[in-house]
Amino acid sequence: MNAYIFPGQGAQFSGMGVDLFEASGLAQDLFHQANDILGFKITDIMFEGEAEDLKQTKVTQPAIFLHSVILSKVLGDTFQPDMVAGHSLGELSALVANGTLNFEDGLRLVSQRALAMQKACELQPSTMAAVLGLEDHVVEEVCATINGIVVAANYNCPGQLVISGDIPAIEAACEALKEKGARRALVLPVGGAFHSPLMEPAREELATAIENTTFNTPNCPIYQNVSTTAIIDPSEIKKNLMAQLTAPVKWTQSMQQMIADGATNFIEVGPGKVLQGLMRKIDRNVTASSAVLPE
Template identity: 75%
Template sequence: MKAYVFPGQGAQFSGMGKDLYENSEIAKELFEQANEVLGFRITDIMFNGTDEQLKETKVTQPAVFLHSVISAKTIENFKPDMVAGHSLGEFSALVANGTLAFEDALNLVSKRAMAMQKACEITPSTMAAVLNLEDKIVEDICATIDGVVVAANYNCPGQLVISGETQAVETACKQLLEAGAKRALILPVGGAFHSPMMEPAREELAAAIEATEFHTPICPVYQNVTAKAVSDPNEIKKNLITQLTAPVRWTQSVQQMIADGATQFNEVGPGKVLTGLINKIDKTVEALKV
């Protein structure tokens, strides 16, 4: 069974999507449609912008989404048996399996980016990558820290990202290093994604998601929140709303997809971060960058 997976924020690079635009009529039409929907020429920034311009919140999330979705739409005989996306990538996955229309998803991604930006400005917050420590130890230490700090991204065994108030994350990093972590590294991000700090963004995005039509998909999506196969549009909607304040259970999602019969993982979109993570989660399955 073929699984298609889609990356999240951080996979962007200057020049992304330019080859698609120049070589595919379908891609060109979708990129131009995106420029109209967003109200600015995101293609100019994607194709020729600096790394700094690409890091702007209003650009980053739609850019990664567009590269992923338009890449999928140019794949011949694109027939996924299952899909999943890491954080933002879940929106790409939902277009790929027919749950969301392209334009609806792009509008939601744009609103999500703005809502997250606003939430980041309320309280100083950050994220940190913790390497070579068991998940349970990381969770237990975070639970003892004053202030908000939680496990946010279960990326692969031995790689967990924590998220929360800056002071609490820094304190947690010190204690995690003392507990034997190989590294506990503050990440260059705008704020504490996938933590309770995103509650204002979750409330704002919930209204937009509720007002959007979700269709019955052609194959299940393995959602970040549950790490299980979901095909019911109402359940998909509910999990998508919860996603902003809940952890990304990527390790568990990939393990479940393999348990359910996935033999080949195809990463669609910028970069190949997920291919690397899948290889670390289970070396016996085929993981390809398409």
């Protein structure tokens, strides 16, 4: 079975999407539509902007979404998912790809998500850190002993867990985790504590937008970050998407469940190869590759 997976923030690069734009009239139409919906020329930043320009949250999230979704549409009849999943932001790309959301609504939600997260980041200084070389339960136990807010945020693959919280708590957790034997505990260059309780103001704002958006019955199941199981009920998809900003991304668990449910071939749709790298650490017995433009 074919599982299509969609990357999240961090996969952006200067020049992203140019090949799509040049290869397809459909892609050109969708990029022009995106410029109109967003109210600024995101194509200029994606195609010609510097890495620094792409780092702005209001640009990064729509840029990655557009690259992923437009590629899935340009693939045409060769895009035949049996199941889909997306890492954090990528969940919205996956929901457009499997027909739960239309392109316009998906892009509006991504834009609202980015702006709401930016506002939440400005309310309290906060950050995230990558922890390598410890079992998940050890990281969880250490975080529970730290004063302040620090939680497990991204279960990326065995031995790689990202924590999220206020800056003093993250710094204290990193020291404690190194003492526990972490190979690395490294503060990440991000704007805030994503997938933690500190994103509650953004969750509330996004929940209202999600509530007012039409969700259709998808043409294949999505394995959501919050639940990790196959979901096709639109009301359940909505509920899980609302919870996503303050809950951890259970990527390892989602991929393991997809494999248990019959996925043997994972195709990453969008910029970069981050998810393929994670898959090699989750299970080397499945194939993982990038979606490529048709000749």
